[in-house]
Structure formats: structure tokens, C-alpha cells
Amino acid sequence: MTLLDDFLMRAALAGLGVALAAAPLGCFVVWRRMAYFGEATAHAAILGVAFALGLGLAVLPAVLAAALIMALAVSAMTGRGFAMDTALGVMSHTALAAGLVAVTLLADVRLDLMAFLFGDILAVTRWDLATIWGGAVLVVALTAWRWPALLLSTLNPDLARAGGIDPRREELVLTLALAVVVAVAIKVVGVLLIAALLVIPPAAARPLAATPEGMAAGAAGLGAISALGGLWAALVFDTPTGPSIVCTAALLFALTSLAGGLLKRG
Amino acid sequence: MSAPLIATRDLSVRLGGRVILEKVNVEITPGEIVTIVGPNGSGKSTFLRALIGAVSAASGRIERAPGLRIGYVPQKLAIDRSMPMTVRRFLGLPRRIGRTAADRVLEHAGAAGLGERQMTDLSGGQLQRVLLARALLEQPQLLLLDEATQGLDQPGAAAFYRRIEEVRQELGCAVVMVSHDLHVVMAASDRVICLNGHICCQGTPEIVADAPEYRALFGSGTKGALALYRHEHTHDHDHAHDHEDAHE
Numbered sequence: 336m337t338l339l340d341d342f343l344m345r346a347a348l349a350g351l352g353v354a355l356a357a358a359p360l361g362c363f364v365v366w367r368r369m370a371y372f373g374e375a376t377a378h379a380a381i382l383g384v385a386f387a388l389g390l391g392l393a394v395l396p397a398v399l400a401a402a403l404i405m406a407l408a409v410s411a412m413t414g415r416g417f418a419m420d421t422a423l424g425v426m427s428h429t430a431l432a433a434g435l436v437a438v439t440l441l442a443d444v445r446l447d448l449m450a451f452l453f454g455d456i457l458a459v460t461r462w463d464l465a466t467i468w469g470g471a472v473l474v475v476a477l478t479a480w481r482w483p484a485l486l487l488s489t490l491n492p493d494l495a496r497a498g499g500i501d502p503r504r505e506e507l508v509l510t511l512a513l514a515v516v517v518a519v520a521i522k523v524v525g526v527l528l529i530a531a532l533l534v535i536p537p538a539a540a541r542p543l544a545a546t547p548e549g550m551a552a553g554a555a556g557l558g559a560i561s562a563l564g565g566l567w568a569a570l571v572f573d574t575p576t577g578p579s580i581v582c583t584a585a586l587l588f589a590l591t592s593l594a595g596g597l598l599k600r601g
Numbered sequence: 602m603s604a605p606l607i608a609t610r611d612l613s614v615r616l617g618g619r620v621i622l623e624k625v626n627v628e629i630t631p632g633e634i635v636t637i638v639g640p641n642g643s644g645k646s647t648f649l650r651a652l653i654g655a656v657s658a659a660s661g662r663i664e665r666a667p668g669l670r671i672g673y674v675p676q677k678l679a680i681d682r683s684m685p686m687t688v689r690r691f692l693g694l695p696r697r698i699g700r701t702a703a704d705r706v707l708e709h710a711g712a713a714g715l716g717e718r719q720m721t722d723l724s725g726g727q728l729q730r731v732l733l734a735r736a737l738l739e740q741p742q743l744l745l746l747d748e749a750t751q752g753l754d755q756p757g758a759a760a761f762y763r764r765i766e767e768v769r770q771e772l773g774c775a776v777v778m779v780s781h782d783l784h785v786v787m788a789a790s791d792r793v794i795c796l797n798g799h800i801c802c803q804g805t806p807e808i809v810a811d812a813p814e815y816r817a818l819f820g821s822g823t824k825g826a827l828a829l830y831r832h833e834h835t836h837d838h839d840h841a842h843d844h845e846d847a848h849e
Contacts, residue, residue: 366684483695490680490694494735496655497673497745498695544685545719 339470342457343566349459349467350562350580353516353523353532356471358555359478360512361533362547364491367509371420372409374530375427377517379405381434384451389441395466395518402514405430412512431526454577456527456566463522470519474512481508486547523562524577531581536561539588542595557587604617605630606669606743606775607652610663614644614651621647623799624661629743634769634776634789638809639796640818645779646676648796649747653778656706672736672774676747678728680720690715693734702738709771710734711764725752729761736767744768746778762789 364373383401389395405426412422438448450458459467478485488495488502495502520529540553565580572579605628614622623648629635637645650656651663653673680686688701700716707713712730715723719763723731729749736744746765750758766789769776793809795801809815 356804366681368681368683483693483697487694489684490686490691491675491678493650493653493655493675494673494678495695496650496670497653500695538683541683545687546685546690548690550685 342459343570345459345461345464346456346566346576347563349456349464349523350566351559352464352467352471352534353520354558354562355555356467356474356516356519356538357532358558359482359551360474360509360516361537361558362551363478363485363489363509364533365511365537365541366547370530370534371423371427372406372424373432373513373517373533375423375450376402376406376513377521377529378427378431378434379528380517380521380529381433381451382430382437384521385437385441388438398521399514399518402432402517406514410506433473433525448549450525451521452525452527453575454521454523454528456523456576456580459522466517467522470515472556474515477508477512481505485509524580528577528581531584532558532561535581535584535588539584539591542591542598557584557591561587603631604666605664606666608664609651609661610664612651612658612663613660614647614656616647616656620659620798622651625800627794627800629777631742631775632773633791635792635794636790636806637777637779637794637796638802638815638826643797644795646747646797649673649745649777649779652745665748666742670739670741672730672741672744674729674736674737674744674746674749676751678720680731680785684719685714686720687716688712688718688720688731691720691731692738698738706734707731707737707788709737709768726761729753730764733764733768737772738831740772741774744772744774744776744779746776748779750780765789773819783820 364370369531379401380398383398384394386392386401387397409423412419412426413526435448438451446456449455483502484495485505485508487498487500488505492502495505506549516533517526519528520532524532536558537550539557540550544550544553561580561584564583568574568583569576569579604750608628609625612622612625612627613620625648627635627648636799637648639645647656651658653671654663688707692698692706694701703716704713707715707730710730710733712727712734715727715731718727720728720731729752733746733749736746744765749765750761753761765778768774790806792803793806794803795809795812795815795818797818801818802809802812804812
């Protein structure tokens with residue numbers, strides 16, 4: 336396939352895949368006020384990278400495992416009445432710092448740390464592309480399948496119980512999906528900015544949406560525009576790609592917030 | 602007497618190491634209205650949550666009639682403003698329903714015309730009626746209401762209870778409600794259960810209001826209120842209907 340030989344085409348497809356995967360999950364991150372939870376999970380990924388490089392394992396499963404362990408650990412802490420933002424602040428930054436230290440200690444090769452911190456979308460390979468789209472399809476399928484149960488559990492756990500839904504199981508579904516998104520997004524935006532990709536497109540879609548489904552679709556659309564727009568801006572202005580994508584998303588957020596405010600007044 | 606819809610047998614519940622309910626035996630039979638009263642922290646809400654299976658029993662058990670359909674109205678529903686949610690979409694969770702079904706059940710609950718509104722824009726009384734509508738969707742045999750009139754003024758609460766009475770007559774469902782509005786609620790009930798970790802006393806509203814255990818918890822003042830409500834009720838001026846809407 337000559338189409339995929341073009342690095343720009345691969346980059347664009349990678350960005351679209353991550354935007355698609357992050358949209359429905361990002362909505363739950365916003366609704367459940369889990370922004371810092373997402374960040375802690377993403378930061379744990381750098382620990383996974385360190386272990387993979389140190390032990391000579393594949394990076395993807397190691398990142399997936401590290402993100403999942405972090406997400407489960409934080410979930411367990413929530414149930415025990417910890418002050419959530421403090422606990423997350425400790426976990427999140429410890430994971431990041433320990434990951435950076437471990438990478439330097441374990442990997443004697445001169446590793447391009449920046450690629451893991453901020454992503455390197457222009458270096459996406461066909462294999463990366465397959466991973467990203469595989470993960471995206473998995474996350475979208477998972478959230479679509481559990482959608483009503485996830486929504487009701489988010490609204491009110493007791494109503495979910497009365498409807499025969501186990502809210503803890505649904506929470507586990509979200510945790511799993513979050514780990515997958517982190518694992519596939521690391522190549523595109525890097526661990527530092529994954530949380531931004533989860534939170535900003537849904538937040539930008541919020542003023543335009545009347546239903547949860549509308550917000551998820553809007554987040555996917557705005558995420559896709561951010562990915563392509565960011566890629567374009569990075570080429571034109573010669574700026575780093577991951578941060579350019581996040582800046583584009585932030586710009587969209589500002590525009591929809593403004594539009595939403597005007598609509599409400601009008 | 603017909604077989605109970607749901608029955609607790611020596612039900613005990615612990616939360617965070619604290620005993621909330623101890624050896625509670627309650628049977629709910631089809632069509633009756635039962636009110637649970639009790640001071641704060643007496644385990645009223647926990648009891649309802651145990652009935653829907655949201656908290657598990659430390660000992661004892663809950664027996665449900667096979668295929669029992671329960672409608673549950675929670676004490677409060679705090680919807681984050683970050684979630685867009687129309688009333689109609691809310692009614693369709695977790696099972697999608699058609700527009701006509703949604704409109705019918707909204708009208709049934711006294712919330713006609715609210716289908717397109719955002720949940721976060723509803724007043725307290727409107728939200729209560731929407732929650733009631735959702736609970737009525739699956740034609741419940743048992744309706745559980747947890748402090749359903751919190752935040753409503755007294756005429757609003759009285760109107761809400763009258764609505765419950767109508768619903769009971771139309772659906773023939775049993776109703777179990779927890780409430781603070783002692784006098785209003787007790788007058789509308791077939792049976793009152795006074796709960797304080799265990800069952801203090803139970804019976805018809807008059808019997809419970811006279812019971813020494815009840816008076817020890819609430820004082821004798823509420824009996825006067827009960828009489829007052831009865832008095833109001835016997836010559837109904839119909840002033841309470843949709844009273845809360847007038848303030849919107």
C-alpha cells in the first residue's frame with residue numbers, strides 16, 4: 336500500500352485513531368471528574384516504558400500493564416476514603432518521577448525520552464498504526480456495548496443497582512478502557528499530554544450537546560479536527576506535533592465555550 | 602392475606618464496621634402503603650437501599666417474589682453540569698423507550714411537557730416528578746421512595762403524596778416510603794414502621810402515634826400535627842395542586 340508509505344498519512348491516521356478512542360472515554364472522565372485519575376494513569380505509562388526497556392520486553396504490553404495497575408490502585412484508594420486529589424497528586428507525580436529515574440538507570444542506550452513524554456507522531460510505523468486502530472476499535476466497542484449501564488452508574492449508583500446493574504463492574508470497564516487509551520496514545524501525544532486529549536475535546540463539545548451521545552460524537556469530531564489541525568500547524572510552524580494538537584483542541588474549546596455562552600444569552 | 606412481595610428476615614446491615622440495621626423483619630404485601638419514620642441515622646435509607654440490593658446484608662436475608670418489579674426513587678440526584686441529559690433520554694436509561702411511552706409516563710407522574718428539558722434545569726419539584734416517572738416506567742409492583750419530598754414546601758409535599766396515592770390506585774403497586782414529613786406521610790399510610798436501627802413499633806398511623814416508643818423518639822407534638830393534617834384533609838380546598846409551579 337503506497338498510501339501508508341507516506342509518513343504524513345500515517346501520522347494523520349494515528350491522530351484520528353487516538354481522537355476516536357479518547358472521545359467516549361474522555362466524556363466519562365469529564366462527567367465523573369476523573370481528569371487527575373486519567374493523568375495518573377498516563378504518567379504510570381512511563382514506568383511501563385522503563386521496565387520494558389530495562390528488561391527487554393515489548394513496550395506496548397508493559398505500558399498497558401503499568402497503566403492498568405495504576406488505575407486499579409487509584410480505584411482501590413477511592414473506596415477507602417482517601418482525600419482524592421492529594422492521593423492522586425502523590426501517585427501521579429511519583430509515577431512520572433520514578434519512571435524518568437528508572438528509564439535513565441535501566442536503559443543504557445541513549446533513549447529519546449522526549450518521544451515518550453511528548454509523543455512522536457511523525458515516526459508512527461504501520462505496526463503502530465495497527466495497534467492504535469486496534470485499541471481504538473476495542474475502546475469504542477467496549478464503551479458502546481456498556482453505554483447505558485455506564486451512563487446510569489455515572490448518574491447514580493443506586494439507580495443502577497435498582498436497574499440490575501453493578502456500578503463497580505462498570506467502573507472496571509472504564510478503568511480497562513482508560514489503560515488501553517493511554518497505551519495507544521503514548522506514541523501520538525506522549526504521557527504528559529494524554530490527559531489533555533481525554534478532557535479537552537469533550538469539554539469543548541459540552542456547550543454544543545443536548546444528550547450524552549451528542550457530546551461523545553462532538554468530542555470525536557472536535558478531537559479529529561484537533562489531531563489534523565495540530566498536525567498541519569506543526570508542519571507549517573515547525574512546532575512539536577503533540578503540543579500543537581493539544582493547543583488546537585484548546586482553541587476549539589475556547590471557541591465553543593464562547594459560542595455556548597452567546598447561545599445561552601440569545 | 603396474599604403472599605408478600607418482599608420480606609426481610611432478621612436483616613442486619615453493617616456499614617464501615619457500624620451496625621446500621623439489626624434483625625429487621627418486614628413484609629410488604631401487594632398494594633399497601635407503608636411509611637418508614639425514624640430519626641436521622643436510624644437506617645431508613647439504608648433499609649431501602651438493602652431492598653434494591655445496593656447494600657448487602659451482614660446477616661439475615663431478603664426474600665423477593667419471583668420476577669418482582671421494583672421502582673426506586675432516590676433521595677437526591679445530583680447531576681454534574683458537565684453531563685448534558687434531557688429528561689426523555691434519562692427515562693430511557695438503561696433501556697431505551699419510545700417518545701410516546703416517555704410522554705405517557707411523564708404525564709402519569711405529573712411532569713407532562715418536560716421531555717425536552719435538561720435535567721440540570723429542573724426545579725426540585727419537577728425533578729422529583731421526573732424521578733417518579735422513571736420509577737413508574739416498568740409498571741412496578743413495588744415503589745420505593747426515599748425522602749421523596751425533600752426540598753418541597755408543605756403543599757408541594759402534600760400534592761406529591763396525593764399523586765402517589767393515585768398511582769397506587771392505578772397501578773395497584775405497593776409503596777414503601779421513607780419520610781421526615783411525619784404528619785403528612787403518616788396520614789397517607791396504611792401502615793407505619795418506626796425504625797431506629799431496629800423496629801421500635803409498627804401499625805396503623807394512629808397506633809404508632811400513640812405508641813410510647815414513638816413518643817420517646819418524636820415527642821407527643823406530632824400527634825397534634827397528625828390531627829391537624831386529618832382536619833385539613835377532610836375539607837380539601839384543592840389549594841395544593843401544582844402549588845410549587847406557581848413560584849417558578
